Amino acid sequence: MSKGKVIVCRCEDVTLKDVRHSIALGYADIEEVKRYTGFGTGPCQGKECHGLIAAIIAEESGRDPAGIEPFTSRSPISPTPLRILAGAGFDDGDEDEAYDGEEGP
Amino acid sequence: MAGHRLPEFGRGKAVSLRCEGQPLRAYAGESVAVALYAGGDGVLSRSLKYHRPRSFFCLEGHCGACLMRIDGVPNLRACMEPCAEGITVEGQNAYPSPDMDVLGAVDWLFPEGMNHHTLMTGSRLLNQVVSKVVRQLSGLGTLPDRSVQDTVRCEEIEVDVLVVGAGPAGLAAAEAAAAAGARTLMCDEQDRPGGSLLADPRHGAAEADRRAEAARRAGADARARTTAIGYYPEDGGALLLAGPERLARASARRVVYATGGYAQNLVFANNDRPGVMAARAVGRLLVQFGVAPAERVCLVVGKHADPEPAAALGAALGRAGCEVVMIDERRETIVGARGRVWVTALEVASGDGRVRRIPCNLVAVAAPPSPASEAARQHGCAVELRPAAGGFAVVVDEDGHTSAGGVLACGDVCGATTVERAAAAGARAGRTAAAEALAEAR
Numbered sequence: 001m002s003k004g005k006v007i008v009c010r011c012e013d014v015t016l017k018d019v020r021h022s023i024a025l026g027y028a029d030i031e032e033v034k035r036y037t038g039f040g041t042g043p044c045q046g047k048e049c050h051g052l053i054a055a056i057i058a059e060e061s062g063r064d065p066a067g068i069e070p071f072t073s074r075s076p077i078s079p080t081p082l083r084i085l086a087g088a089g090f091d092d093g094d095e096d097e098a099y100d101g102e103e104g105p
Numbered sequence: 106m107a108g109h110r111l112p113e114f115g116r117g118k119a120v121s122l123r124c125e126g127q128p129l130r131a132y133a134g135e136s137v138a139v140a141l142y143a144g145g146d147g148v149l150s151r152s153l154k155y156h157r158p159r160s161f162f163c164l165e166g167h168c169g170a171c172l173m174r175i176d177g178v179p180n181l182r183a184c185m186e187p188c189a190e191g192i193t194v195e196g197q198n199a200y201p202s203p204d205m206d207v208l209g210a211v212d213w214l215f216p217e218g219m220n221h222h223t224l225m226t227g228s229r230l231l232n233q234v235v236s237k238v239v240r241q242l243s244g245l246g247t248l249p250d251r252s253v254q255d256t257v258r259c260e261e262i263e264v265d266v267l268v269v270g271a272g273p274a275g276l277a278a279a280e281a282a283a284a285a286g287a288r289t290l291m292c293d294e295q296d297r298p299g300g301s302l303l304a305d306p307r308h309g310a311a312e313a314d315r316r317a318e319a320a321r322r323a324g325a326d327a328r329a330r331t332t333a334i335g336y337y338p339e340d341g342g343a344l345l346l347a348g349p350e351r352l353a354r355a356s357a358r359r360v361v362y363a364t365g366g367y368a369q370n371l372v373f374a375n376n377d378r379p380g381v382m383a384a385r386a387v388g389r390l391l392v393q394f395g396v397a398p399a400e401r402v403c404l405v406v407g408k409h410a411d412p413e414p415a416a417a418l419g420a421a422l423g424r425a426g427c428e429v430v431m432i433d434e435r436r437e438t439i440v441g442a443r444g445r446v447w448v449t450a451l452e453v454a455s456g457d458g459r460v461r462r463i464p465c466n467l468v469a470v471a472a473p474p475s476p477a478s479e480a481a482r483q484h485g486c487a488v489e490l491r492p493a494a495g496g497f498a499v500v501v502d503e504d505g506h507t508s509a510g511g512v513l514a515c516g517d518v519c520g521a522t523t524v525e526r527a528a529a530a531g532a533r534a535g536r537t538a539a540a541e542a543l544a545e546a547r
Contacts, residue, residue, distance in 0.1 A: 051496020075335025
């Protein structure tokens with residue numbers, strides 16, 4: 001191989017080696033690889049790396065691609081300034097549910 | 106790199122930006138990333154961990170590699186920010202500049218990578234100190250110059266058919282749905298409809314405009330720079346649509362996802378070097394923006410890529426005066442990109458293992474786009490991992506029905522396909538969605 005890192009998640013600088021290391025440690029599920037390496041947690045939220053790393057996991061672990069589930073997609077899907085979201089008025093829910101400064105369960 | 110604007114290309118009004126304190130010529134209709142590229146500024150910022158040089162890869166708002174500080178606001182995608190008179194543009198995550206970042210040493214100090222799980226874990230105190238230092242070195246941008254007070258009002262939208270995405274599939278779906286008599290809205294995150302048509306020398310802006318006009322004439326409402334950022338199942342379900350100065354909660358009897366796919370990279374050493382770009386980004390530079398991207402281009406056709414659009418792009422680059430070397434990943438293996446900051450060569454191994462070095466100032470990679478299935482997944486649509494089709498593709502039947510009730514999909518989001526097939530699937534999905542929505546309304 002040529003010298004230099006093989007980047008599979010550009011946002012978080014995750015390398016092919018990092019993904020292989022995670023799989024070798026037994027963190028071979030897509031959610032586990034995500035948590036161990038941090039791939040898919042940057043500004044692009046997996047747009048560039050999700051399919052690629054899922055395919056690498058299938059290949060490295062010899063699993064059928066059809067059996068591999070994607071990680072959960074979270075909103076906002078695309079970078080959105082908070083000031084735009086602030087107009088959504090999603091906070092008119094149950095008073096009891098309001099944040100009271102205590103840690104959640 | 107040496108990209109330059111083609112002289113005979115029709116452009117918008119000339120404007121002047123301030124880039125790192127220097128004036129930069131640009132044209133209305135160009136994004137900041139395009140203006141910088143055409144002006145010779147390649148490296149836009151640095152990556153957050155190893156401080157590797159970064160420039161845009163996709164030019165479509167997806168890769169997250171062109172984040173810059175624009176008019177005092179950090180982390181904006183330079184490829185999605187339109188050029189306007191007097192705006193200021195700065196690189197970020199770099200000292201003193203993205204071209205020459207002293208923190209780039211991190212990349213050299215850790216040639217084998219830096220595992221944050223095992224970094225300095227021996228001593229708790231040392232770990233805390235190192236964490237503090239690392240926090241100063243990494244992270245994305247710095248806080249904005251000023252706080253913002255103004256918010257936007259959330260608009261309520263109710264239609265029969267909502268088409269998300271206005272590429273070949275979405276435009277055909279919107280036209281068909283509107284022609285069938287359904288109140289139809291299509292939205293697209295780019296500043297003009299057309300999707301991949303705008304990056305494809307076989308079609309181009311004129312063809313994109315023609316299809317968009319046909320959809321509008323049929324009665325479809327169109328919104329540009331409007332992205333579906335999430336599906337919320339409460340109160341019958343709604344998609345949240347967001348744009349630079351707008352927010353809308355859209356509910357529809359039928360939703361058609363024609364969100365297309367995200368440009369993908371191939372796997373080789375230094376595949377993140379600035380100058381390694383998606384073939385579609387290179388196509389956009391040439392076709393949509395009239396920029397000859399570089400003197401010498403290596404166009405790599407990945408093993409799962411459709412060779413036809415790649416060949417068309419290669420020919421169009423040749424016509425624009427670029428020297429083009431076509432590399433077929435089915436026959437040769439990409440070893441790595443060379444170049445300290447910007448790419449200067451591509452190393453390719455032939456079947457017998459011999460490695461040749463091809464000098465170039467741009468590497469265009471063609472790979473199947475990864476289905477943009479996030480919103481559809483939030484909406485409950487089943488997907489399937491199909492590596493040859495780019496990633497997690499939405500599963501559909503012949504008419505475009507997904508596994509979720511009232512939700513259809515068409516085009517690249519169901520697995521990479523051709524422009525013609527995407528348009529045909531879009532027309533079928535649009536007709537079906539309209540018929541079902543109108544039947545339900547009765």
